Amino acid sequence: MSFFIETLVGGLLAGVMYSLVAIGFVLVFKASGVFNFAQGSMVLCAALTFVTLRDKEIPFWLAAVITLAIMVAIAILIERVVLRPLVNRPQITLFMATLGLSFVIEGLAQIAMGASVHELDLGIIDTPVKFGDVQVSQFDLVAAGTAAVLVAALSIFFSRTRTGIALRAIADDPQAALSIGIRLQSLWQIVWGVAGFVSLVAGLLWGARQGVQFALTLVVLKALPVLIIGGFTSIAGAIVGGLIVGASDSLAEIYLGNLLGGSVSTWFSYVLAVAFLLVRPAGLFGEAPIERI
Amino acid sequence: MTEPILQLRDVSLSFKGIKALNALSFEVERGEICALIGPNGAGKSSLLNIINGVYRADSGAVIFDGARFVRIRPGHAAHLGIGRTFQHNALFRHLSVLDNVLAGLIRHSRTSIIEHAFGLARDRRETREFTRQADETLAFLDLTRHRDTIAATLPYGVQKRVDLARALVGRPSLLLLDEPMAGMNQDEKHEMSRFILEANRALGTTIVLIEHDMSVVMGLSHHVVVLDYGRKVGDGAPESVRRDPDVIAAYLGTVH
Numbered sequence: 300m301s302f303f304i305e306t307l308v309g310g311l312l313a314g315v316m317y318s319l320v321a322i323g324f325v326l327v328f329k330a331s332g333v334f335n336f337a338q339g340s341m342v343l344c345a346a347l348t349f350v351t352l353r354d355k356e357i358p359f360w361l362a363a364v365i366t367l368a369i370m371v372a373i374a375i376l377i378e379r380v381v382l383r384p385l386v387n388r389p390q391i392t393l394f395m396a397t398l399g400l401s402f403v404i405e406g407l408a409q410i411a412m413g414a415s416v417h418e419l420d421l422g423i424i425d426t427p428v429k430f431g432d433v434q435v436s437q438f439d440l441v442a443a444g445t446a447a448v449l450v451a452a453l454s455i456f457f458s459r460t461r462t463g464i465a466l467r468a469i470a471d472d473p474q475a476a477l478s479i480g481i482r483l484q485s486l487w488q489i490v491w492g493v494a495g496f497v498s499l500v501a502g503l504l505w506g507a508r509q510g511v512q513f514a515l516t517l518v519v520l521k522a523l524p525v526l527i528i529g530g531f532t533s534i535a536g537a538i539v540g541g542l543i544v545g546a547s548d549s550l551a552e553i554y555l556g557n558l559l560g561g562s563v564s565t566w567f568s569y570v571l572a573v574a575f576l577l578v579r580p581a582g583l584f585g586e587a588p589i590e591r592i
Numbered sequence: 593m594t595e596p597i598l599q600l601r602d603v604s605l606s607f608k609g610i611k612a613l614n615a616l617s618f619e620v621e622r623g624e625i626c627a628l629i630g631p632n633g634a635g636k637s638s639l640l641n642i643i644n645g646v647y648r649a650d651s652g653a654v655i656f657d658g659a660r661f662v663r664i665r666p667g668h669a670a671h672l673g674i675g676r677t678f679q680h681n682a683l684f685r686h687l688s689v690l691d692n693v694l695a696g697l698i699r700h701s702r703t704s705i706i707e708h709a710f711g712l713a714r715d716r717r718e719t720r721e722f723t724r725q726a727d728e729t730l731a732f733l734d735l736t737r738h739r740d741t742i743a744a745t746l747p748y749g750v751q752k753r754v755d756l757a758r759a760l761v762g763r764p765s766l767l768l769l770d771e772p773m774a775g776m777n778q779d780e781k782h783e784m785s786r787f788i789l790e791a792n793r794a795l796g797t798t799i800v801l802i803e804h805d806m807s808v809v810m811g812l813s814h815h816v817v818v819l820d821y822g823r824k825v826g827d828g829a830p831e832s833v834r835r836d837p838d839v840i841a842a843y844l845g846t847v848h
């Protein structure tokens with residue numbers, strides 16, 4: 300029993316890390332209806348910038364602030380150079396633009412900072428903590444706690460405030476939103492800026508766990524089932540989706556791994572996502588079309 | 593006599609060679625209710641779309657509040673004080689009625705993103721003030737009991753009123769109403785007319801509206817402009833327009 304709980308808790312904590320990446324997608328998707336493929340590159344770029352600064356003996360907090368400034372600058376640049384000229388184009392056009400953008404960001408980041416694997420030490424002690432019979436990774440606990448605080452702050456900011464209202468208004472009817480004077484451009488800058496901030500946090504936590512390397516961009520692929528299960532338009536959905544993906548992946552690995560020849564966690568969540576697409580295409584918290592009878 | 597709030601000078605617009613508007617000129621006086629009438633396809637909605645910048649006129653100029661423009665963006669028009677409602681429901685479907693109306697105030701926000709993100713005092717004050725104004729507008733349009741309802745679940749006639757509230761809350765000096773009474777029954781039309789009149793009288797808002805029901809138009813407006821195939825065929829007080837032979841030939845005499 301304690302082994303089951305240990306697996307479950309480990310999975311849930313890993314799931315919070317997925318949620319962290321997924322939130323960046325949700326924000327941009329709500330504001331512009333675009334699946335931002337460049338989110339993974341932004342995670343890599345943030346982590347790479349931070350380690351490079353740290354390697355130059357720059358103190359932790361200063362490095363974090365500089366990286367954040369760079370990420371926000373990139374976000375504003377993306378809005379100006381990529382999104383603004385493409386306003387009112389079909390979603391697939393914007394999607395392709397973010398796909399191209401991801402290559403540009405990855406390429407530039409590696410030209411500027413090199414492609415070697417860096418180690419990132421956040422100073423979090425990674426000794427397991429014992430709760431009765433159950434052992435939990437301390438690093439995972441800290442990571443999950445950080446993610447939880449960030450997610451809570453973001454969901455308050457994007458629901459109760461005028462930015463939240465503007466964001467949801469744009470998502471519902473862009474033309475009406477423009478006609479009452481909501482500024483799409485400044486909203487996009489805010490959202491991409493926040494997405495940059497989220498990628499910084501995700502980049503640090505994932506980078507500390509796996510090492511800062513090119514493969515960090517692949518966390519995008521794990522965010523996809525999270526979004527399908529939770530719904531593309533809900534921050535709460537990103538959290539719950541992340542928990543489901545994390546928990547089911549690690550449970551499936553342990554309990555189905557032997558039957559199916561291992562490596563179950565690499566594909567299990569995708570199968571789960573397909574099942575959700577069949578049963579509940581809008582996701583658990585997604586905004587299904589409202590029908591009035 | 594003061595300068596008209598809105599003047600159109602030889603405004604033309606065509607879609608793929610079809611003239612939607614043909615050298616159209618007319619003026620709207622400050623404080624009046626001006627009705628645009630004409631058969632379907634006469635160019636009425638296109639005209640509103642030009643005034644608030646959704647379309648760009650091929651030639652001619654729009655002069656609003658003394659400022660002349662050929663092309664304006666909808667957001668800029670809103671900031672200048674041009675509000676509008678939509679023919680087809682364009683409410684923010686998933687938002688509550690209150691949030692829909694609050695959205696209409698966002699352009700008046702003066703707090704910075706930093707104050708806003710951390711909920712500093714000035715931002716909290718502004719939020720309270722916006723909520724007060726929104727509640728006032730809801731009360732004015734008799735929508736208070738629907739305050740926290742999700743917009744898409746309301747009856748059609750009420751949604752039209754929420755659309756009006758969203759436009760009105762920002763206190764536009766010119767309000768464009770695109771068929772505010774479309775699809776309403778007689779009672780709802782009367783109610784809506786009363787609200788439009790009240791907005792005009794109590795707030796002094798100049799109103800340009802599109803409406804098909806002639807009894808509503810005659811009872812509501814100070815000034816009627818008749819369009820037919822993108823041309824102006826009548827312009828004047830409701831009574832004189834009604835007797836104009838050109839207007840009768842173009843519109844009133846035929847059944848639509």
